[in-house]
Amino acid sequence: MPLDGMFGGDEPRGPWCASCKAPITPGQRRVRVQFDSDPHGFRGLTGVYHEACSKPFASLAHVINLTKFSKF
Numbered sequence: 001m002p003l004d005g006m007f008g009g010d011e012p013r014g015p016w017c018a019s020c021k022a023p024i025t026p027g028q029r030r031v032r033v034q035f036d037s038d039p040h041g042f043r044g045l046t047g048v049y050h051e052a053c054s055k056p057f058a059s060l061a062h063v064i065n066l067t068k069f070s071k072f
């Protein structure tokens with residue numbers, strides 16, 4: 001559960017990659033991916049990713065975010 005880390009006793013340092021669940025250190029490039037289907041990140045999709053980890057999710061988000069314009 002991602003929420004466990006958010007409300008745990010020890011404050012995790014920095015953002016955590018939503019893909020590999022590892023902390024993103026200040027020296028690593030990070031990318032925020034926004035999913036319209038998960039605007040608040042409750043489903044663990046919208047969030048900050050390592051640049052490398054974000055690529056498949058950014059592509060997925062692009063497709064998902066486009067589908068709202070084509071509801072047939």
Ligand SMILES: [Zn+2]
Pocket residue numbers: 017018019020021022049050053
């Ligand atoms: Zn990652």
